Amino acid sequence: MPVSCGLCEKRAMLKRPKTGGALCKECFFKVFEAEVHQTITSASLFKRGETVAIAASGGKDSTVLAHLMKLLNERHDYGLTLFLLSVDEGITGYRDDSLETVKRNQQQYELPLKVVSYKELYGWTMDEIVRQIGLKNNCTFCGVFRRQALDRGAMMLRVDKIVTGHNADDVAETVIMNVLRGDIARLQRCTAIVTGTEGAIPRCKPFKYTYEKEIVMYAYFKKLDYFSTECIYSPNAYRGHARTYLKDLESIRSTSIIDIIHSGECMSVSVKKDVKMPTQGTCARCGYISSNELCKACVLLEGLNKGLPKLGIGKPHKARMALGLANTTSTTSGSQRKEGCRSCSCRGRQNAVVNDTPGCKKDNGLSSLSKEDGDPNSTDSSMKKELGSKLSTIGVGGDSVTACSLNGEVQKEPCADTLGVKGQSVLCGKNDENTPCACKKGKDQVVTRTTGDSRAMLDLDF
Amino acid sequence: MECGGQVSEADMLPQRLPTAKKKNCVRCGKAAVLVVQTSAAFCRECFLNYFTHKFRSGLGKTRVVQPGERVLLAFSGGPSSAALLDMVKRGMEEGTQKKRLRIEPGVVFIDEGCIIQGFDVDQRQQALQIVSKIAEDSGFPVYRVMLEDFMSEHSTEADLPVTVSNCAETSQDTTEDVERQVKTLSTDDSSADRLKRLFEQAKSLTAKEDLLQMLRSKLLVKVARMHGYTKVMVGDSGTRLSVRIMADIAQGRGSALPLNTGFADDRHGDVVIVRPMRDFIAKEISMYNTICQLESVFLPTLSTRAAEKASIGHLTEAFISGLQVNFPSTVSTVFRTGAKLCVSQDPENMPEGHERCAMCKAPLDTGQQGPLQSSVYKTSGASEDDNKCVATGPEPSPSLCHGCSLTVADFGDFSALSDQLLHD
Numbered sequence: 001m002p003v004s005c006g007l008c009e010k011r012a013m014l015k016r017p018k019t020g021g022a023l024c025k026e027c028f029f030k031v032f033e034a035e036v037h038q039t040i041t042s043a044s045l046f047k048r049g050e051t052v053a054i055a056a057s058g059g060k061d062s063t064v065l066a067h068l069m070k071l072l073n074e075r076h077d078y079g080l081t082l083f084l085l086s087v088d089e090g091i092t093g094y095r096d097d098s099l100e101t102v103k104r105n106q107q108q109y110e111l112p113l114k115v116v117s118y119k120e121l122y123g124w125t126m127d128e129i130v131r132q133i134g135l136k137n138n139c140t141f142c143g144v145f146r147r148q149a150l151d152r153g154a155m156m157l158r159v160d161k162i163v164t165g166h167n168a169d170d171v172a173e174t175v176i177m178n179v180l181r182g183d184i185a186r187l188q189r190c191t192a193i194v195t196g197t198e199g200a201i202p203r204c205k206p207f208k209y210t211y212e213k214e215i216v217m218y219a220y221f222k223k224l225d226y227f228s229t230e231c232i233y234s235p236n237a238y239r240g241h242a243r244t245y246l247k248d249l250e251s252i253r254s255t256s257i258i259d260i261i262h263s264g265e266c267m268s269v270s271v272k273k274d275v276k277m278p279t280q281g282t283c284a285r286c287g288y289i290s291s292n293e294l295c296k297a298c299v300l301l302e303g304l305n306k307g308l309p310k311l312g313i314g315k316p317h318k319a320r321m322a323l324g325l326a327n328t329t330s331t332t333s334g335s336q337r338k339e340g341c342r343s344c345s346c347r348g349r350q351n352a353v354v355n356d357t358p359g360c361k362k363d364n365g366l367s368s369l370s371k372e373d374g375d376p377n378s379t380d381s382s383m384k385k386e387l388g389s390k391l392s393t394i395g396v397g398g399d400s401v402t403a404c405s406l407n408g409e410v411q412k413e414p415c416a417d418t419l420g421v422k423g424q425s426v427l428c429g430k431n432d433e434n435t436p437c438a439c440k441k442g443k444d445q446v447v448t449r450t451t452g453d454s455r456a457m458l459d460l461d462f
Numbered sequence: 463m464e465c466g467g468q469v470s471e472a473d474m475l476p477q478r479l480p481t482a483k484k485k486n487c488v489r490c491g492k493a494a495v496l497v498v499q500t501s502a503a504f505c506r507e508c509f510l511n512y513f514t515h516k517f518r519s520g521l522g523k524t525r526v527v528q529p530g531e532r533v534l535l536a537f538s539g540g541p542s543s544a545a546l547l548d549m550v551k552r553g554m555e556e557g558t559q560k561k562r563l564r565i566e567p568g569v570v571f572i573d574e575g576c577i578i579q580g581f582d583v584d585q586r587q588q589a590l591q592i593v594s595k596i597a598e599d600s601g602f603p604v605y606r607v608m609l610e611d612f613m614s615e616h617s618t619e620a621d622l623p624v625t626v627s628n629c630a631e632t633s634q635d636t637t638e639d640v641e642r643q644v645k646t647l648s649t650d651d652s653s654a655d656r657l658k659r660l661f662e663q664a665k666s667l668t669a670k671e672d673l674l675q676m677l678r679s680k681l682l683v684k685v686a687r688m689h690g691y692t693k694v695m696v697g698d699s700g701t702r703l704s705v706r707i708m709a710d711i712a713q714g715r716g717s718a719l720p721l722n723t724g725f726a727d728d729r730h731g732d733v734v735i736v737r738p739m740r741d742f743i744a745k746e747i748s749m750y751n752t753i754c755q756l757e758s759v760f761l762p763t764l765s766t767r768a769a770e771k772a773s774i775g776h777l778t779e780a781f782i783s784g785l786q787v788n789f790p791s792t793v794s795t796v797f798r799t800g801a802k803l804c805v806s807q808d809p810e811n812m813p814e815g816h817e818r819c820a821m822c823k824a825p826l827d828t829g830q831q832g833p834l835q836s837s838v839y840k841t842s843g844a845s846e847d848d849n850k851c852v853a854t855g856p857e858p859s860p861s862l863c864h865g866c867s868l869t870v871a872d873f874g875d876f877s878a879l880s881d882q883l884l885h886d
Contacts, residue, residue, distance in 0.1 A: 056497055070817060179711065182795040184802045187533070238789075245781045249712050253668060255868065256712055257773070262864050263716025266827050269808035 002040075007031075013221075017213035017254060025363035026223050032218050036070050036206055043193045045204045048158040053151055056084045056105065056113075059099030060219045061165030063105060063226035065207065069163060070109050083157050087149045088117035090125025090144055091232060098227040105225065118145055118154040122301055131235055133309040138233050140313055142302075144296045148288055154201045159297040166205040169212040171248060171256045176265035185277050187290070191264035200289050213259060496736070496749055513742070513750050517549045518563070520741050526726045527693055527736060529564040534691040535602070536682050539593040539759035545747045546739050548756050551600050553755060569597045570605045570694075571819050572678060577609065577653045577670075578762050579662045592759050598878055605685055609674075612681050613653035613655030617847070660873070667773035669872030672713065672865070676822055683733045691733065698723075698737045701744035701782075704796035708779040715865035718824035720803045728799050729823040743793055819863035827863050 003012045005024035012022035016031075023031065039045075046052065054069055056062040065086060073080050086102050087094050106113040115190055119125050120146060130138045137455065154162050171191060180186040189195060193208050207215065219226055247462035249256040271277075282288065290296070292366025471681075485494040487505035489512075494503035496588045504512060521527055535550060550672045553563030570591055576587040597604045663810045675735045698706070703723045721727045727735040739747065751758060765776040785792040805825055817826050862870060 017673065170815045175711065176708075179708065179796055179799045182799045184799060187799070208861070241781075241785060245777070248777050248781075249774060252771055252774055252777060253666065253713075259714030259864070259868065260711055262714045262827075263719070266717035266806075267711075267719065270717060270803050274803045274804055365784055399544075424609040 004393075006063055016215060017217075017250075018211050018258075020254060028217070028221070032210075032214060033072065033075075035211060037076060039193070039209055041070070041076075043204075043336055045163075045194065045206060045357040046078055046080055046161065049081075050079075051081045051083065051158065052161045052163055053083045053085040053114075053154045053157055054111070055162055055164045056086050056102050058227040058286050059165070059166075060088070060216055060224075060228060061170075061207065061212075061225045063101070063224050064106055064215050064219050064222075065165040065222055066109055066111065067165060067222070068348055069206070070111065070456075083113050083159060084111045084113040085150065085153045085162070086113065086115045086156065087146050087148065087153065088115050088119070090118050090127055092127055092170065094229060094232050094294050097229070101225060101227040105276055114153055116149050116156070121145075121152060122297075122304075123209055123401055124301075124304055126233065129304060129309070132304060132307075135233060137313045139239070144312075148295070149299045150203075151201055151288070159201065162201055162203045163206055164203055165207055165215075167207040167212045168257045168261060171205065171264070172260035173239065173242050175260050176246060177239060179244065180238075183276055184271060187264065188268040188271055189251065191261055196289070199208035204221075209258065210263070226238075239261055259445070272393055287293065288313075296327070314360075334427050357373055473541075491695055496753075498749070503801070504534040509749070509753065513746065514552070516550065516741050517738060518553065520725070520738055521563075524725050526734065527565060527584045527695075530566065530687075531693055532566045532568070532691045533693040533695055533736075534682070534686045534689070535567050536571045536694055536696045537567055537571050537593070537597050538697065539571070539589070539637050539761050540697065540745070541751050541756075541758040542699045542702065542739055542742075542747050544596065544756045545742075545750050546695060546697040547736075548750075548754060559826075567600075568603045568605060568689065568691060570682060571597055571605060572607050572609055572681055574678070574761075575672065575675070576658055578764065578766075581762050587602045589759055592757070593761075596757055596759070607681060607685055607687065608654070609655040609677060609681065610657045612650050612677050612684075619717070634792060663874060664845075665872045665874065667764060667768065668713070668775065669869045671773055672869045674875070679727075679735060679832060680730075682735070683730045694733060694735045694800045695730060697739050698738055699739050699742050699744050699747055700797050701739070701786075702795050703740050703800070703830045704793045705775070705779045705782050707796055707800040708782060710865070712771060712774050712778060713865050714868060715805065715824075715863070717827035718822060718863065718865065719822055720820075721798060722804050723797075723800045726805075729818070740797075818862040819866050823864040824863055826861075828867075 003022045004010065005012045006021045007027040008024060010024040012024070013023055013025045014028060016028070037082075044301075052069070054062065054066050056066055067084075069080075069082055072078065073082060084102065084106055086099060088099060097126075102113065102115075111429060113437075117125075118142075126138070126142055129141050133141065150164075175187065176189045177188055194202050194204050196203055218224075246257070246260075249260075253259075276289035280289060282290050283290040283298055284293050285298045286295060288295045288297065292299075292303075300312040303309050362427050476481050484490065485497065485503035487494045487508050488502050489508040491507060492505045492508075495506050496509060497503045498509070498512075526532060533550075536549055537541070537547055547569065549564060550565070550567050554567075556562070556564070573586075573590060575581050575589075594604065594606065661670055661673070664673070669867070679696075686692070686694050705807065707719060707723050709723055710716065721729050723737075723740075725737055727737075727739060742750075748755070765773055768776055770780045771777055782792060782796065818824065
């Protein structure tokens with residue numbers, strides 16, 4: 001006997017994973033859209049007239065999110081201006097394909113699209129990073145970099161908010177992960193529907209209470225065009241254990257996912273007062289929000305560029321030691337240079353300061369910058385490679401020599417440690433002290449970093 | 463019954479000797495006999511000292527148990543509570559007057575056999591005898607309680623349930639005592655039948671286990687009250703508690719988690735449940751039991767021989783112990799995460815009494831205060847035009863916490879138990 005829909009008289013097409021109720025296709029759409037709308041309104045995620053970037057990966061969550069944001073924006077007249085924002089991690093066979101999907105979505109939903117790539121922001125693609133670090137821990141890089149990349153992209157678009165496709169399963173999984181990691185600060189933050197309100201661009205999760213399974217169903221029945229391949233680098237991630245556990249829990253009790261989120265919300269208000277919490281500040285180098293002196297992205301990047309890819313992974317004090325943050329004995333930039341260039345191809349070069357591991361093909365962006373200054377159209381293949389890495393390597397400790405030639409301010413204060421110069425002074429190539437470097441101000445950050453490199457600026461679409 | 467740690471000598475020697483030879487005790491430098499966690503190897507004496515010191519310092523630091531206090535030791539027969547019993551016994555005997563543990567202990571054992579399927583009377587009787595023997599060897603007064611006593615009509619504190627008052631405080635003629643108990647139970651005990659029926663009607667093993675846990679601690683508190691004890695010590699190990707932390711989260715009990723897994727649980731008011739074994743992982747406890755040759759009994763539980771995904775608790779146990787194999791710090795990390803939480807004390811949100819869950823007595827978490835959006839969402843979602851499909855889940859009762867309302871929903875008709883459970 002056919003089961004009829006719980007809301008209308010029609011024949012039911014599906015069983016809702018969240019409640020177990022039988023529904024027809026149309027009623028499911030209605031309920032699904034109503035729930036997301038309710039999440040948005042009850043948490044008052046948006047104000048009229050705001051510009052919102054939809055973080056789009058091409059996967060099911062972000063495709064449904066883009067579809068729904070456009071739909072609800074029109075239906076309920078939120079009065080929002082929407083953008084699609086994608087991050088290109090540089091994973092061949094995965095992201096290049098999914099970006100194609102995003103580009104198709106752009107056509108379908110008629111939303112402007114902006115793509116920022118790891119290569120242009122950090123000088124490394126994930127493919128290159130995985131070649132360095134291997135399949136273990138590579139998700140740490142990808143996750144940390146993406147977080148910042150999204151923010152940078154959003155700054156370029158000058159949006160007020162970012163919406164991400166994090167669904168209830170993701171939030172619940174993060175709660176479990178943070179308990180397993182003992183990360184009480186993140187445990188407190190992770191269940192919030194809006195994060196990063198102070199300083200950074202706020203991020204919202206309109207799908208916070210939406211089950212992954214229902215998103216898939218919605219995309220399937222709506223015949224949305226999405227990309228559904230697992231990342232080729234993810235299988236070794238520790239997160240997989242938490243994911244399996246969560247799926248098993250869901251099979252035992254379907255409300256488990258919401259229950260975990262509920263627990264997470266309860267726990268976020270019941271942290272003991274005497275528990276030491278990291279204080280949030282800004283990264284000394286890039287100005288991004290960070291609970292340490294340097295943000296994780298800068299530490300990881302430094303590790304990559306110095307050929308110590310494991311630097312940011314594991315014990316934080318080890319990373320600090322390696323970065324020389326704990327070490328206050330002053331090293332002159334000269335000795336730095338010696339240390340820096342023991343074995344790479346840049347040894348002979350005057351300006352080369354930071355080196356990579358033996359065998360690392362990458363070069364210092366800055367060294368080439370000064371070498372080939374004023375010739376952005378150079379066809380030199382190595383130059384092409386270096387262009388991208390410029391952004392990242394500017395500000396890296398040993399660069400002080402090169403940077404100093406550009407920046408008078410830096411020369412005044414001798415680098416006390418390997419870090420050498422503070423990020424902002426290096427970032428802006430202009431040595432005029434009277435015009436403060438704009439890179440501290442956030443929105444113009446990326447542009448100012450690329451001083452002297454017209455091509456990179458072009459890429460950044462400013 | 464021998465505990466599982468006994469391996470024949472021939473099996474042990476080839477593997478054990480090389481490590482034992484290499485490592486020395488980290489304290490005294492003598493040859494080590496065991497490795498506790500990752501690196502610390504101990505000789506026998508130093509391990510015992512370490513264990514005792516950890517136990518005593520845990521009690522000392524928290525200052526929950528006062529000198530001279532009457533303390534009821536919950537003894538399940540398992541390794542952890544056997545170690546607890548032994549620690550208290552030794553603490554009261556050894557050392558100088560000053561160092562001695564000054565409490566007045568009693569031992570309580572709850573027989574949960576009636577709700578376990580396939581645990582026949584003979585086996586149960588056998589197990590009970592061993593448990594009683596171990597308990598009585600301590601020399602403390604022993605109370606034996608049946609889980610179904612909870613269902614008895616005389617649930618007010620003045621009226622002592624029959625089985626408790628009969629068997630209490632005499633450490634002689636135990637065997638007959640137990641036999642009589644089991645027999646009465648198997649013939650015509652209506653409260654046992656009712657309890658059995660209640661557990662049978664539950665839709666999920668998760669709910670059964672949840673209810674059992676609740677009944678157990680309520681019964682412990684009840685017995686303690688009846689005999690004038692102000693503290694109940696339970697043998698929950700760190701391993702057990704970290705599983706509990708995870709399982710509580712998975713069951714929406716995040717707000718009650720600090721009570722369920724902290725050192726002291728004071729939600730019952732006058733009787734406080736204390737967990738002095740929480741600083742030990744299961745491995746340490748089994749090593750202690752092996753070294754001291756302590757006996758423990760294996761008693762089947764609700765999830766014994768069940769599939770891994772039979773219940774949330776069972777799955778969580780498999781998950782945590784599975785992770786522990788590859789990531790040895792899992793248990794301690796989860797445990798420490800839980801230790802950083804406390805019951806949120808917002809004076810506005812909980813004035814007195816009625817702001818607690820009627821069932822588990824934990825502070826209510828379903829209020830309309832800001833951060834608890836998921837529960838707000840659950841109820842208000844029903845007011846939309848789609849109410850039929852949004853609200854098929856449990857209708858959150860105002861006096862039940864999120865976790866308890868889930869359990870109640872799985873029990874369907876809860877009237878059988880509600881009187882005893884809700885009004886004590």
